Amino acid sequence: MHISSKSDYGIRAMLELASAYEVDPDELVRGEYIASAQSIPAKFLEGILRQLRLAGLVASRRGVEGGYRLDCDPSKVTIADIIRVLDGPLADVHGIRPEDVVYEGASEHLRDVWVAVRASLRDVLERTTLRDVLIGKLPRETRRLLDRPDAWTRR
Amino acid sequence: MHISSKSDYGIRAMLELASAYEVDPDELVRGEYIASAQSIPAKFLEGILRQLRLAGLVASRRGVEGGYRLDCDPSKVTIADIIRVLDGPLADVHGIRPEDVVYEGASEHLRDVWVAVRASLRDVLERTTLRDVLIGKLPRETRRLLDRPDAWTRR
DNA sequence: GCAATAGCATACTATTCTGCTAGGCAAAGT
DNA sequence: ACTTTGCCTAGCAGAATAGTATGCTATTGC
Numbered sequence: 001m002h003i004s005s006k007s008d009y010g011i012r013a014m015l016e017l018a019s020a021y022e023v024d025p026d027e028l029v030r031g032e033y034i035a036s037a038q039s040i041p042a043k044f045l046e047g048i049l050r051q052l053r054l055a056g057l058v059a060s061r062r063g064v065e066g067g068y069r070l071d072c073d074p075s076k077v078t079i080a081d082i083i084r085v086l087d088g089p090l091a092d093v094h095g096i097r098p099e100d101v102v103y104e105g106a107s108e109h110l111r112d113v114w115v116a117v118r119a120s121l122r123d124v125l126e127r128t129t130l131r132d133v134l135i136g137k138l139p140r141e142t143r144r145l146l147d148r149p150d151a152w153t154r155r
Numbered sequence: 156m157h158i159s160s161k162s163d164y165g166i167r168a169m170l171e172l173a174s175a176y177e178v179d180p181d182e183l184v185r186g187e188y189i190a191s192a193q194s195i196p197a198k199f200l201e202g203i204l205r206q207l208r209l210a211g212l213v214a215s216r217r218g219v220e221g222g223y224r225l226d227c228d229p230s231k232v233t234i235a236d237i238i239r240v241l242d243g244p245l246a247d248v249h250g251i252r253p254e255d256v257v258y259e260g261a262s263e264h265l266r267d268v269w270v271a272v273r274a275s276l277r278d279v280l281e282r283t284t285l286r287d288v289l290i291g292k293l294p295r296e297t298r299r300l301l302d303r304p305d306a307w308t309r310r
Numbered sequence: 311g312c313a314a315t316a317g318c319a320t321a322c323t324a325t326t327c328t329g330c331t332a333g334g335c336a337a338a339g340t
Numbered sequence: 341a342c343t344t345t346g347c348c349t350a351g352c353a354g355a356a357t358a359g360t361a362t363g364c365t366a367t368t369g370c
Contacts, residue, residue, distance in 0.1 A: 001156055119301065
């Protein structure tokens with residue numbers, strides 16, 4: 001249960017692009033600018049932005065005046081979309097999809113737990129869009145999770 | 156968002172022990188038996204069971220009639236407890252606790268998303284006990300996630 | 311046309327993590 | 341004694357993670 005640097009960087013880059021998009025959807029932002037604004041290693045970020053472009057979420061142009069821009073509506077793209085592009089499926093049990101694992105005997109019902117885990121992840125990550133995060137207005141269901149007293153305490 | 160072999164094996168071993176516990180709480184189960192019943196590499200399992208013993212969830216005895224048994228009430232121990240013993244905290248952002256990550260500018264509210272993700276994982280994993288999984292009666296909230304039509308479809 | 315700029319593409323690398331295996335030691339029963 | 345079963349340390353191959361290096365290509369301004 002671990003969010004990789006790659007996904008974290010990718011989402012932050014998309015947020016930076018979404019921020020520019022709100023001002024002018026056609027404005028291009030240089031990779032170097034995103035990297036320094038979000039403290040991300042520039043060359044590493046380049047590869048991440050390439051993946052996002054190949055997935056159709058980002059567009060780019062080369063040369064002087066070149067850069068990246070969002071190629072999607074920030075209120076339509078979810079955090080889950082970005083993670084899937086960069087790191088693959090949201091949840092897996094040592095490489096196998098939750099619904100595909102096969103258990104015997106006493107562990108028969110363990111698969112249901114993994115499917116429920118994935119469903120709960122989807123609940124948060126597929127509901128929350130780039131725009132939600134940018135303006136800080138998370139979906140009601142997500143917000144409800146945060147407002148619980150123990151959400152911020154470590155176990 | 157990945158469940159390791161280690162946690163998966165550990166939980167299945169605990170389920171096997173819970174199953175014996177229901178018959179007789181003092182009965183000892185040999186490591187070799189658990190390994191073959193759950194198709195887990197025996198020597199790998201040994202290390203996992205040692206971690207669980209050091210955490211106080213399992214007890215053991217050596218020698219001819221030796222083996223392992225649960226040292227806790229299966230209706231008190233949750234899946235989250237086992238994962239924390241074997242793989243550490245439920246959720247982290249490239250090694251940092253969700254509530255500890257620091258974001259600038261456009262990503263300011265991303266932290267809230269990660270805290271919500273952790274909260275939703277806790278919702279499933281801290282609510283579901285070994286006994287729940289053993290008898291296949293998952294908590295109502297968890298069951299509700301499974302009953303949704305798209306819970307079993309892949310994205 | 312030419313240089314400067316900024317993204318594109320491939321390859322390489324260092325470190326850590328994962329998923330195991332080997333081998334000997336220590337205790338418990340017969 | 342001897343067998344059984346767990347205890348413990350070490351090692352190890354392969355994959356994943358988190359980058360870096362280097363050269364190429366498209367675009368613009370002069």
